[in-house]
Amino acid sequence: xxxxxxxxxxxxxxxxxxxxxxxxxxxxxxxxxxxxxxxxxxxxxxxxxxxxxxxxxxxxxxxxxxxxxxxxxxxxxxxxxxxxxxxxxxxxxxxxxxxxxxxxxxxxxxxxxxxxxxxxxxxxxxxxxxxxxxxxxxxxxxxxxxxxxxxxxxxxxxxxxxxxxxxxxxxxxxxxxxxxxxxxxxxxxxxxxxxxxxxxxxxxxxxxxxxxxxxxxxxxxxxxxxxxxxxxxxxxxxxxxxxxxxxxxxxxxxxxxxxxxxxxxxxxxxxxxxxxxxxxxxxxxxxxxxxxxxxxxxxxxxxxxxxxxxxxxxxxxxxxxxxxxxxxxxxxxxxxxxxxxxxxxxxxxxxxxxxxxxxxxxxxxxxxxxxxxxxxxxxxxxxxxxxxxxxxxxxxxxxxxxxxxxxxxxxxxxxxxxxxxxxxxxxxxxxxxxxxxxxxxxxxxxxxxxxxxxxxxxxxxxxxxxxxxxxxxxxxx
Ligand SMILES: Cc1ncc(COP(=O)(O)O)c(C=O)c1O
Numbered sequence: 001x002x003x004x005x006x007x008x009x010x011x012x013x014x015x016x017x018x019x020x021x022x023x024x025x026x027x028x029x030x031x032x033x034x035x036x037x038x039x040x041x042x043x044x045x046x047x048x049x050x051x052x053x054x055x056x057x058x059x060x061x062x063x064x065x066x067x068x069x070x071x072x073x074x075x076x077x078x079x080x081x082x083x084x085x086x087x088x089x090x091x092x093x094x095x096x097x098x099x100x101x102x103x104x105x106x107x108x109x110x111x112x113x114x115x116x117x118x119x120x121x122x123x124x125x126x127x128x129x130x131x132x133x134x135x136x137x138x139x140x141x142x143x144x145x146x147x148x149x150x151x152x153x154x155x156x157x158x159x160x161x162x163x164x165x166x167x168x169x170x171x172x173x174x175x176x177x178x179x180x181x182x183x184x185x186x187x188x189x190x191x192x193x194x195x196x197x198x199x200x201x202x203x204x205x206x207x208x209x210x211x212x213x214x215x216x217x218x219x220x221x222x223x224x225x226x227x228x229x230x231x232x233x234x235x236x237x238x239x240x241x242x243x244x245x246x247x248x249x250x251x252x253x254x255x256x257x258x259x260x261x262x263x264x265x266x267x268x269x270x271x272x273x274x275x276x277x278x279x280x281x282x283x284x285x286x287x288x289x290x291x292x293x294x295x296x297x298x299x300x301x302x303x304x305x306x307x308x309x310x311x312x313x314x315x316x317x318x319x320x321x322x323x324x325x326x327x328x329x330x331x332x333x334x335x336x337x338x339x340x341x342x343x344x345x346x347x348x349x350x351x352x353x354x355x356x357x358x359x360x361x362x363x364x365x366x367x368x369x370x371x372x373x374x375x376x377x378x379x380x381x382x383x384x385x386x387x388x389x390x391x392x393x394x395x396x397x398x399x400x401x402x403x404x405x406x407x408x409x410x411x412x413x414x415x416x417x418x419x420x421x422x423x424x425x426x427x428x429x430x431x432x433x434x435x436x437x438x439x440x441x442x443x444x445x446x447x448x449x450x451x452x453x454x455x456x457x458x459x460x461x462x463x464x465x466x467x468x469x470x471x472x473x474x475x476x477x
Contacts, residue, residue, distance in 0.1 A: 165297025258397025
């Protein structure tokens with residue numbers, strides 16, 4: 001509940017669920033973090049505030065005591081309680097509201113990052129589950145290795161070496177519940193080592209940045225251009241005070257703009273990471289889907305001790321599986337084992353062993369090939385159809401992945417396009433949200449929409465694309 005607090009001349013809006021001392025402390029803490037309560041501000045006496053809020057005085061006393069202990073407030077006997085000077089900037093807090101907002105059912109789903117889940121290989125998955133159960137021992141059903149079942153780690157090491165050129169041995173593979181969990185655990189490990197921030201490409205996927213922020217780290221941006229991450233800009237950041245401990249890079253297919261990291265930049269990045277001791281986190285979220293040629297191999301192979309390789313089944317099979325993998329530098333194996341153990345002990349063993357069977361049988365490769373053919377056709381259709389109504393596609397964006405960015409051109413406001421699309425119940429995302437400062441940050445950003453062409457089932461793809469083309473032609477004419 002939002003309340004206005006007006007005693008002692010102080011007028012403050014607090015988001016507070018009345019009746020809980022904890023809630024009041026949270027609300028005041030947030031107001032201090034947001035800067036709505038500046039350092040030195042005198043707070044009302046506990047008696048005055050309790051009367052103002054119509055709560056017991058003890059509720060206010062407990063909230064003040066808690067915030068004083070945490071360093072947000074300063075109080076001395078006989079003197080008014082004041083807002084303390086925060087000794088260091090606090091990391092941006094995760095939003096108080098549910099994050100992300102609860103899902104919306106779009107009639108036409110063109111949201112990026114989603115595969116066509118109607119293509120999920122259910123028959124092969126079922127057969128793989130049968131084989132997994134038949135071969136499973138009683139010991140397999142007990143608590144297992146936090147980094148994953150040895151059977152799956154071995155299959156993954158083999159697959160990643162073969163398909164993505166990753167330098168992988170089973171002992172360095174860690175199985176996680178999606179890249180989101182993997183990234184959060186890595187951020188926690190780095191934070192425990194004293195890290196304060198992680199660098200991300202700017203633009204990048206906001207949800208990934210939010211995971212890092214939720215783990216208590218700051219996020220800093222590094223610009224990208226048609227050759228991918230600007231390594232010179234990263235070098236400048238690393239030379240400054242508060243150098244980030246790690247950088248997350250989508251080397252094979254920059255998210256969302258679509259460039260691939262240029263070979264010179266790959267070499268420069270590895271050199272820079274080595275010289276500065278910076279960890280590189282390679283988010284290879286859709287590396288299996290390159291349409292025009294063989295995908296470029298993983299950056300990780302150039303420096304397995306500096307680069308964490310991260311892959312996921314969210315694009316190849318289904319996000320609902322929550323299955324991902326890391327290949328870790330030696331030094332991170334034990335800390336990550338501990339972090340995963342305390343997060344959830346380990347991934348479910350039946351799904352791990354089923355996935356191992358799917359990999360071993362060759363059905364996973366077969367499934368990826370089938371999806372690749374479909375998605376390639378869909379991407380071509382998106383580009384042709386939307387070019388015809390005036391959208392532009394950056395030539396630096398390679399033919400790959402599950403999404404493409406349509407640039408809207410001068411004078412076509414992104415919010416208007418998104419609003420028109422929403423009225424037609426078309427789910428697409430704006431490019432603006434991908435920049436660190438949002439669409440209205442300090443630098444001018446091109447307006448665009450991020451289109452996930454893999455998301456709809458085959459029968460809905462054509463109508464969804466036509467609906468989007470109508471929206472664009474109406475806005476752009
Ligand atoms: C850039 C990027 N990285 C990683 C992921 C994978 O996330 P997860 O494995 O948690 O589903 C996504 C999914 O949307 C993504 O778009």
